[in-house]
Amino acid sequence: MQDFYPSRCAARAEVLLRLDPVVHRSWDVTAPLSREQAVQFEEQGYLILENVFSEHEVKLLQSETRELLDDPSALDPYTIVTESGGDEVRSIFRIHEQNAQLARLVADERLAGVARFLLDDDIYVHQSRLNYKPGFKGKEFYWHSDFETWHVEDGMPRMRALSMSILLAPNTPNNGPLMVMPGSHRKYVTCVGQTPDNHYLMSLKKQEYGVPDETILTELAGEHGIVAPLGDPGTVVVFDCNLMHGSNGNITPFGRSNAFIVYNAVTNRLARPFGATKPRPLFIASREAKPLCSVSGPLMESAT
């Protein structure tokens, strides 16, 4: 398969053009987003959807995710990623296959409908996870484009995927919120350095390969600026697979958690990795592209 987005194979980092659309379907009145929202996503590469989930639904999700944290023994141990140099849980992967309520969440039409519209295709869950940035000692996530990693290490052919972060705690300016460079999704920033085997064991804690060049980041930030999409629990932040993003650490007492879902177009299912000898494990990158059946209506106590 042709590699439209080569990375980690040249001696110098480069900025290439994006070859794929951002909003893949033309907007019409049947779209689950307003025209303004579609334009904002196209131009900025992200969208804040407020109050997608009710207070009651948020409480449900919070109690469910707290249970997962409190009893990690019920989980596949490979899906639990702890902080670098500590044993505090940083992420739990593949949550929608380990918990009925989270399976229901990823299938929710309020999310899936938006993804299907923006990607103009049937969709499947490429990755799901619960991110937990604790108070006092939450670590930073350095700048990266998800797509660069998904392409090189997982074999995602084109830019036809997006992420949704369902906020489960207030994201304030001070507790290490997601930061994005609006508009950066229209450029493809290649990285240098070959990917070592089993890189994911380290990169989920602290990225060392697939890290963009500081000079390019400075130019990008100068041109596009940096914005932190904030919100209360129940807010959903949608962002393009190629948007440059990261987050600072968190010394405030206020932890931050979110459920994180990556939807990919079924026609964009994974091929052989474009820059690694073997693909990453399935809990990080699904290789089965079965179209998602979505469910309408509110989340309820007993998800089935």
Next chain:
Amino acid sequence: MQDFYPSRCAARAEVLLRLDPVVHRSWDVTAPLSREQAVQFEEQGYLILENVFSEHEVKLLQSETRELLDDPSALDPYTIVTESGGDEVRSIFRIHEQNAQLARLVADERLAGVARFLLDDDIYVHQSRLNYKPGFKGKEFYWHSDFETWHVEDGMPRMRALSMSILLAPNTPNNGPLMVMPGSHRKYVTCVGQTPDNHYLMSLKKQEYGVPDETILTELAGEHGIVAPLGDPGTVVVFDCNLMHGSNGNITPFGRSNAFIVYNAVTNRLARPFGATKPRPLFIASREAKPLCSVSGPLMESAT
């Protein structure tokens, strides 16, 4: 001398009452601050003074501080503190005795006049430094009250000192700005753990003693909230010696630097440390309380 603010001597951290005023002089029309500003400082423990220094003065200070960074060989090596685990400069101390322009800065009536009013006394420079938080890898400063350290390790008897941070780069929500808990200066949070000898060699990089308890910080933050006083270069942030403050790391490309001056009332000059066997070096804490002679007018190219 009686210890009004014992800390690092009990097994449990406590919240004690502040025994000293915050604004030491009564406000009248001759004050260098408005009545509202005096009330704000009294209640919140900090104050943002915008555009204290002109664009031209800011450029002067920036070029002067850049020279210090670019040629550290001209400085007393003991006054240079590098990042923990790196050799990037984090702070340069005692800058007003190593550079004529910075000597002029600390004597500036626009700063000294405010300090003299708030402290109702002649003042001297307890500490001065240039703080530099680089882009991409700027580290966090954990929560602390300066006074707790100055009292225990330096022997500052009472709360009659304040800090001024002269911003030399934009402080945005995203580049790890100073965060404060407004109103926390009215409480004294004691710490646990004896102070080891020569603690300053480590604590200036990464604090391990004199660190407030997480439960108390959570209560304080819940009660007082957390605010980041932001501003453009030329802005001065004034804050009380006992205000709980800290800052997150900085992964943005935008470094952050400021000149930092601590003014102490001459009648509050240092005694023997209240919790350490020997005082910290003079470049961190001046033991000479010679009243500062202030200078009016703008900063000029050739400071003498």
